[in-house]
Amino acid sequence: MRKKVVAGNWKCNTTIQEGVELAKAVNELVAKEGAKDVVVVLGTPFTHITSVVNAVDTSRIGVSSQNCAAEAKGAFTGEVSAAMVKSTGAEYVILGHSERREYYGETSEILNKKVALALENGLTPIYCCGEALDIREAGTQNDFVKTQLEETVFNLSTEDFSKIIIAYEPIWAIGTGVTASSEQAQEMLAFIRGLIADKFGAAVAEETSILYGGSCSPKNANELFANPDIDGGLIGGASLKAEDFLAIINAY
Template sequence: GSHMPTRKKFVAGNWKMNTTLAEAKALGAAVAKGVTDDRVTVAVFPPYPWLTAVGEVLKGSPVALGAQDVSSEKKGAFTGEVSPAMLLETGCKYALIGHSERRHIIGESETFINHKVHTALEEGLSVVLCMGETLAERERGLQERVFQRQVYAACAGLTDEQFGRIVIAYEPVWAIGTGKVATPEQAQEAHAFVRSKLRLLYGDKIADSTPIVYGGSVTPDNTVGLMSQPDVDGALVGGASLKADSFLAIVKAAG
């Protein structure tokens, strides 16, 4: 159909388990200084211990704060967990959920990820939901089956209002930290398929308004090609987000 998408580009920097406190504050400050308008939604995801400090540095700037994970529980006897309410108090607007490193290295299940998505949204956070196939799955031609399972599982039971606070990040696992990047065509194909599943499950409004961003070895050089695709609505940036100039170049290329 002639769906007119009105999706704003979204670019997020996932710092992973990197930075000292001093580096985190300096990086946050440099990103805040470099993002002067809100043409592109920009967010940074520092490690848990630096959230409050980076939040202070971002105050008054258009750059949003996000956490790299969140508990599936609201409060209580869950040693080592961090609740959505705690994240909101540090100034977080977003939480990353289901990043492939947590799925494949930490062993998080689809059910657990769905539980986290519900808890985060109920408590008032917005969610960047990660999905993507492994190299073995792609080589066997199973990627569409994987996307379908991941969309169904992670989004089960969400209301329309909750869907308004979800960004989907497609990250082919074989492209994360490997320097291998999906071609713009591969990314477009994956994003279009995920959007078609959203359309089937949740209708046009949600399918057309949910941003689907690409992650996996994003650099200033490959951003323009990726962003020119009709269903690629931004980027989840790993390594290149640890240097303000390369991250800001990606933000600029997305806008």
């Protein structure tokens, strides 16, 4: 049975001190009230990772980087390698987020390097894909997402692909307060699972966790997670409030 996953993406928010307090609050709530069958992940800024790892019960809560470098090491000022991320105690890395693609020019070529390095260093990639509003309005979202996957993670071996988590993020619903309807979300995630089955086989497709990421909140998480192909969420703003994040964890 594939895993249910709720991963928070704090983005560029919180100081270290604020992040540690948030992590401690989430840790306490999850320990007392969190659904036992849900994998919980906190995606923190680089500066916070070690402190958050030390603040939570890592047997219950995983910690994720929001990115890693496309190079293993060397003269790349300001970059943080996958090996560095792994050394902090993090277990996951978010890759391919629409904000990285749009604001920092991350291409499929760059993302292939990042995914390979993440896997080499024992990190679990949470790999993002998804379309902008103009693509959705043109009705070409399926082709667009298919191309995103074919150019990147579909180049992996079956063994390596089996180690990743996919997150579908409709860009038009990120931080906008607009959420894809549960029908739209289910339709796309079922499509992605079908692509995985075609490429890697039905068994791999059935074991791959596919998350929805796009203004998921305590108000709509139950409806979204009730769909058969939605295995959880990549949560932005709501992950910055411990009580809201818990409500999403318990929304299955």
